[in-house]
Amino acid sequence: MWTTQGSPLLVHTKALAEALHRDLTAGEAAQKAGSSPWVIEWAMRYGQPSIEQAWHRLRSAQVRDVIVVPLYPQETSSTIGSAMDELRRVMARDWVPTPLRVVPPFHADPGFLNAVSEVAAESLAQHEVDHVLFSFHSIPERHISKADASGSHCLAAQYACCSDTASPVAAGCYRAQCARTAAGLAQRLSLAPSSWSIAFQSRLGRIPWAQPYTDLELDRLAAAGIKKIAVVCAAFTADNLETLEEIGIRGRRRWLAAGGEHLVLVPGLNARASWVRALSALVRA
Structure with a gap:
């Protein structure tokens, strides 16, 4: 690479x-x-x-x-x-x-979302998949809670807070922004609600990071019977080691070991x- x-x-x-x-x-x-x-x-x-x-x-x-x-x-x-x-x-x-x-x-700019969905649509047209996983770079949960000046919104009710788009706290919340990106892409790709999910990669150490974790989500989806998956790394505008190696190599190896058959890494935007x-x-x- x-x-x-x-x-x-x-x-x-x-x-x-x-x-x-x-x-x-x-x-x-x-x-x-x-x-x-x-x-x-x-x-x-x-x-x-x-x-x-x-x-x-x-x-x-x-x-x-x-x-x-x-x-x-x-x-x-x-x-x-x-x-x-x-x-x-x-x-x-x-x-x-x-x-x-x-x-x-x-994260919600139409031009950005259209460009990512354009790349993803090309990959999905070339590869038949059962599920699309939107994988974002993770951050420690404490970073999310520190961004919540109210102290009562973020990380509430198992991340249900991220779906509250009317909240001024969610507008500045990293995880909520990731959720908004994923929803915008799923809509543009005409994905059924059950055919896509969100996860967070690249965590370090033992402290809690934003969840669900991408590696464990791959295990869960394979255990649920999903065989062919596409991964869109929508927190990165360019391909790098965290997309090409972490997902394209280690993620694919983990997917196959868990019982999956095919993992497609959707390319980054790069200079498209x-x-x-x-x-x-x-x-x-």
Whole structure:
């Protein structure tokens, strides 16, 4: 899965940045003159190129207005929060502040949902499956409860709280945002309620994380007689080790060992044209 250009995440992120730049500059008068008002830099929260390196390149290009695009559909302090903390740490060293606009979480954005459902529909057309599992990156349950200022909503009644879309708490709840993403995709894919479910992957340690756990959900579905399953990793916009290895290799091995016959890993959005257009619209909004 590792390429000569580097990790899958690095390769796909670079391709997305280049495609986004082409889309943003297409048809602009500035492009005809041989220049563009758009300067795009991309960075990794942990790894290279770093946020600090990308910021220095923007400063060297004399960029004075910055739009930050966290490539996380759903929001949590350990993803968007951590990335923004690091950016603010780097920016604090500047003598003159730079105006920022941050693209908000896009878990329910029609363009994002349409792009994911487009990829999923192609996989489902090629592979007959009995069930679709929407697998999201997990976070500790304590992160969910800390986001609930009321202290009485999140993690109530075995996650029934996530279905309360009218609650202002649910609007900012990571797990509720994941549920909303899954529901939007299931609707677009015309999935019957009994033919899809949600789970959470990549947990670490022994403390409780968001549930149900993806590995145990695979066991449960196989025990229930499901033989062919498709997994959509809708918390990731690009393929990476947590999709390709955790689900595509270890998840498939576990599925077969549990009695399943076939597991289809739906590809990530990567630099898909429909996703590039949706992202461009979010940037321009």
